[in-house]
Amino acid sequence: MKRLLVATFALCAALNATSQDKAQLEKARAEGKASFYANITAVEPIMKAFTADTGVKGEYTRISTTKFVATAITEFEAGKFMADVVQGPVPVLEILKQKGVLASYRSPAAKGYPDWATKDDQIMLFGIEYVGLIYNKERVKPADVPTRYEDLALPKWKDKIVMANPANHATTIAWLVALNENVFKDDAKWRGFLAGLAANKPMFVSSFGPTPAPIESGEKLIGISMPKYIVTKSPAPLDWARGAQPLMGTPRAIGISAKAPHPAAARAFVDYWLSAKSMGILAKDVGEYVLAPGVFPPIDGIDKAKVIPIRELSDEETQKWGAEFKKIFDVKK
Amino acid sequence: MNQPRAAKLTWLLIAIVGALTVFPVLMLVLGSFSEGLTAFGVFTLDKYVDAYTDPALAEVMLNTVIFVIGASVLSTVLAVFLAYLNTRTDIPFKFLFGILSVIPMMIPHLLFSVSWALLLNPSNGLLNLGLKEVFGLEEAPLDIYSMWGMILVEGLLDMPIAYLIIAPAMASFDVALEESSRVSGASAWKTLFRITLPVLRPAILAAFILGIVRSLASFAVPSVIGMPGRVPVLATHLYEMIATGFATDYGKAAAVGMSVLAASVTLIVVYRALTAESEKFVTIAGRGFKTTVIELGAARMPLFALVGVLSFVLIVLPVAVLAYTSFMPYSMVPSARAFSMMTLKHWRDVLGDPISILALKNSLFLAVVGATLGVVLSVFVAYVIVKVKTRAAGILDSLSYLSFSFPGIVIGVGFMWFFVQTPLYSTIWALLLGYIATYLPYGIRPMSSAFVQIHSHLEESSLVCGASPLTTLKRIIVPLLIPGIVSGWILLASMFVRELTLSVVLSRPGTEVLAVQILRFSEDGLWGKLSALGIVMIAITTALVVLATWVGSRFKTA
Numbered sequence: 055m056k057r058l059l060v061a062t063f064a065l066c067a068a069l070n071a072t073s074q075d076k077a078q079l080e081k082a083r084a085e086g087k088a089s090f091y092a093n094i095t096a097v098e099p100i101m102k103a104f105t106a107d108t109g110v111k112g113e114y115t116r117i118s119t120t121k122f123v124a125t126a127i128t129e130f131e132a133g134k135f136m137a138d139v140v141q142g143p144v145p146v147l148e149i150l151k152q153k154g155v156l157a158s159y160r161s162p163a164a165k166g167y168p169d170w171a172t173k174d175d176q177i178m179l180f181g182i183e184y185v186g187l188i189y190n191k192e193r194v195k196p197a198d199v200p201t202r203y204e205d206l207a208l209p210k211w212k213d214k215i216v217m218a219n220p221a222n223h224a225t226t227i228a229w230l231v232a233l234n235e236n237v238f239k240d241d242a243k244w245r246g247f248l249a250g251l252a253a254n255k256p257m258f259v260s261s262f263g264p265t266p267a268p269i270e271s272g273e274k275l276i277g278i279s280m281p282k283y284i285v286t287k288s289p290a291p292l293d294w295a296r297g298a299q300p301l302m303g304t305p306r307a308i309g310i311s312a313k314a315p316h317p318a319a320a321r322a323f324v325d326y327w328l329s330a331k332s333m334g335i336l337a338k339d340v341g342e343y344v345l346a347p348g349v350f351p352p353i354d355g356i357d358k359a360k361v362i363p364i365r366e367l368s369d370e371e372t373q374k375w376g377a378e379f380k381k382i383f384d385v386k387k
Numbered sequence: 388m389n390q391p392r393a394a395k396l397t398w399l400l401i402a403i404v405g406a407l408t409v410f411p412v413l414m415l416v417l418g419s420f421s422e423g424l425t426a427f428g429v430f431t432l433d434k435y436v437d438a439y440t441d442p443a444l445a446e447v448m449l450n451t452v453i454f455v456i457g458a459s460v461l462s463t464v465l466a467v468f469l470a471y472l473n474t475r476t477d478i479p480f481k482f483l484f485g486i487l488s489v490i491p492m493m494i495p496h497l498l499f500s501v502s503w504a505l506l507l508n509p510s511n512g513l514l515n516l517g518l519k520e521v522f523g524l525e526e527a528p529l530d531i532y533s534m535w536g537m538i539l540v541e542g543l544l545d546m547p548i549a550y551l552i553i554a555p556a557m558a559s560f561d562v563a564l565e566e567s568s569r570v571s572g573a574s575a576w577k578t579l580f581r582i583t584l585p586v587l588r589p590a591i592l593a594a595f596i597l598g599i600v601r602s603l604a605s606f607a608v609p610s611v612i613g614m615p616g617r618v619p620v621l622a623t624h625l626y627e628m629i630a631t632g633f634a635t636d637y638g639k640a641a642a643v644g645m646s647v648l649a650a651s652v653t654l655i656v657v658y659r660a661l662t663a664e665s666e667k668f669v670t671i672a673g674r675g676f677k678t679t680v681i682e683l684g685a686a687r688m689p690l691f692a693l694v695g696v697l698s699f700v701l702i703v704l705p706v707a708v709l710a711y712t713s714f715m716p717y718s719m720v721p722s723a724r725a726f727s728m729m730t731l732k733h734w735r736d737v738l739g740d741p742i743s744i745l746a747l748k749n750s751l752f753l754a755v756v757g758a759t760l761g762v763v764l765s766v767f768v769a770y771v772i773v774k775v776k777t778r779a780a781g782i783l784d785s786l787s788y789l790s791f792s793f794p795g796i797v798i799g800v801g802f803m804w805f806f807v808q809t810p811l812y813s814t815i816w817a818l819l820l821g822y823i824a825t826y827l828p829y830g831i832r833p834m835s836s837a838f839v840q841i842h843s844h845l846e847e848s849s850l851v852c853g854a855s856p857l858t859t860l861k862r863i864i865v866p867l868l869i870p871g872i873v874s875g876w877i878l879l880a881s882m883f884v885r886e887l888t889l890s891v892v893l894s895r896p897g898t899e900v901l902a903v904q905i906l907r908f909s910e911d912g913l914w915g916k917l918s919a920l921g922i923v924m925i926a927i928t929t930a931l932v933v934l935a936t937w938v939g940s941r942f943k944t945a
Contacts, residue, residue, distance in 0.1 A: 095911045115896055118891065134813075146633045149633060259614060265912070270719065283912065286912075287913075372632045373632055376627075376631045384617075
């Protein structure tokens with residue numbers, strides 16, 4: 055009898071949830087579209103799939119990270135914030151949260167995500183912008199491939215490394231700091247590694263985007279870059295250096311606008327975004343490391359890698375460490 | 388034109404140009420004195436204190452001065468040389484060289500810089516590999532990632548602007564002046580340095596100053612070449628200010644931008660002082676004028692070869708690198724294997740991408756409509772600046788430079804802060820107005836250089852004969868201005884096709900433009916797609932240049 059009652063209750067709850075989902079989707083369709091502000095590569099397939107599967111038009115506005123906060127806050131304060139959903143690095147969404155730009159929403163689609171990814175009801179985490187050592191597999195012999203981050207400081211890599219400018223590229227700054235906190239755990243050793251890396255005179259570029267091209271062409275042999283380029287730049291001869299140490303990166307986050315012009319469509323979009331189908335597209339087409347359970351990018355060995363989120367630095371910390379790295383790496387000649 | 392009418396026209400133009408250029412800069416001024424991240428906040432001087440007490444600023448400023456002066460000298464010298472040969476001499480294949488001279492302007496600056504890095508990087512740059520092979524060198528002889536590399540690439544990028552300002556002035560140069568000099572016994576060189584170049588001083592100075600202002604605002608070269616070479620200049624300093632952290636403070640960047648604005652306005656004042664006695668530069672008066680072709684004689688073929696080699700190395704080679712990259716599956720040094728792997732994938736992706744096609748249509752619309760409106764406004768503004776020499780005309784001149792002078796990395800945000808207060812925000816009209824406001828000097832300068840050389844006797848004779856000012860403008864002035872109008876239109880249209888700084892902030896779904904698509908590909912490191920779209924961009928601009936030149940020549944012969 056007890057079992058029957060539980061089953062009946064569960065069935066009612068499921069039917070209720072389904073009818074709620076349907077009602078929300080109907081509302082979303084009536085609203086017509088969901089506007090998505092983000093800076094993420096090649097999400098058009100997800101936007102297309104969302105439109106096809108829900109009947110709600112997904113509209114993507116790409117805004118570069120350096121202009122994201124300025125644009126969102128300017129529009130919000132002028133009463134013209136057009137985004138229903140925003141996506142970006144956690145510090146960006148934290149700033150928007152402080153300014154009252156975000157609304158609370160717990161998506162049922164986040165079921166199965168790690169607890170640390172869903173603890174905030176305004177900022178949901180769905181991926182890690184993972185960073186690793188990427189090398190040219192035609193130019194670097196297997197025996198020479200680094201197995202530890204420390205190997206990058208060996209003199210054999212002099213003038214053969216490319217990386218984003220550690221004086222101002224926020225993600226690289228956070229990653230270098232995280233190396234100390236998660237890998238070296240010893241300030242002197244970490245500083246020794248930085249000095250060795252700096253002595254190898256890496257070529258600096260403005261962000262991760264320009265890092266793979268010099269490796270592909272052979273201008274440089276190895277770089278501090280993102281394994282996702284193995285997917286997006288296929289068939290370029292790129293591979294990632296495997297080792298026991300973890301891959302690290304800043305978490306990617308998504309949230310709903312407090313003044314979303316299409317609130318039901320916004321919720322429908324976030325549910326869709328966090329679903330295994332969308333995350334599968336993101337992993338397969340763009341090589342992203344996502345938090346949906348059991349979904350991995352098609353990169354050999356990445357499903358066995360330990361990928362961890364790193365601590366987000368405040369702007370003050372980022373600037374402090376940027377200035378420090380500028381000295382260590384002698385950023386001006 | 389009588390004085391009250393001229394004054395009315397001047398103030399009307401000040402109102403129009405002021406409305407276009409003052410508000411975004413005003414927003415940046417407010418932002419630089421406000422706490423917080425937007426234009427409106429509690430008054431503070433902290434941003435100025437922070438920005439100007441940075442110990443790195445002195446070295447950055449010194450590098451910046453060397454970079455902008457070097458690039459501007461190079462672009463102006465090259466432009467004078469090419470314009471002289473193309474407009475005044477019997478060098479063969481003139482039309483082709485004319486087009487080649489303006490090609491660097493059509494290429495997105497980012498791509499042009501990357502092409503040069505592929506040619507001259509010290510690890511495997513193609514030219515370096517060739518030089519090592521030929522001379523048996525151990526190390527690469529040239530390193531593009533240096534100050535001279537930055538000057539070279541920026542100088543080449545700014546050369547078309549200088550060319551399009553100097554060439555019309557050269558074209559409308561009355562050769563009788565040179566003939567008088569030669570008859571009086573002066574040599575060809577002496578005539579060039581004592582007559583030709585001094586008479587062209589307004590155009591040369593205008594080109595030089597525009598070059599300085601443009602290289603001050605440039606970001607592609609400092610980023611692609613200066614950053615790996617560890618040569619910080621103002622643009623990369625501003626980028627560092629903006630990029631280090633997430634709560635980007637554009638007000639602080641605007642505070643640094645104010646000194647660029649002050650430098651630009653000073654340059655304009657100096658320019659006006661140096662060309663104040665504009666009667667000295669008049670070469671087309673009422674007594675008849677002619678331009679004749681100077682025969683190069685024995686120097687014809689050597690000079691042709693020199694210009695040919697220059698064009699090949701400086702222009703054709705980088706474009707060829709671009710074309711090559713668009714067919715490569717990934718970045719590869721040319722080899723038999725690389726050629727065997729050529730693919731049309733990037734072309735199919737780009738031409739099959741609906742957003743890229745929409746961006747192409749929008750850019751074409753903005754180029755044609757924007758350049759046409761910009762040229763109409765520029766004709767009136769240039770007329771007032773050159774012919775109505777009042778203090779108000781000076782104000783108009785300075786106003787036209789306001790948005791243009793601000794570093795590109797910041798001015799877009801000024802426009803966003805302004806347009807968000809209006810119903811135009813996120814429409815294509817915001818882009819159109821922003822483009823015209825920012826690039827107005829490109830329309831005005833070639834027109835001013837041409838106006839300077841037209842004597843007021845022509846206008847006065849028309850008025851005396853009973854023609855209205857509008858008829859005089861239409862029947863007398865405009866036909867003589869055709870080279871300037873064509874140059875201005877070409878400059879504006881090609882700027883608008885590849886405009887990035889405003890577009891990246893103002894474009895929204897439905898108003899995507901080519902340069903923003905290219906930036907997206909660049910951010911994702913997709914150089915093949917980026918090159919394919921870049922070539923589409925060059926093709927469109929070339930078509931517009933050929934069309935404008937053809938229409939211009941029809942008017943001339945009509």
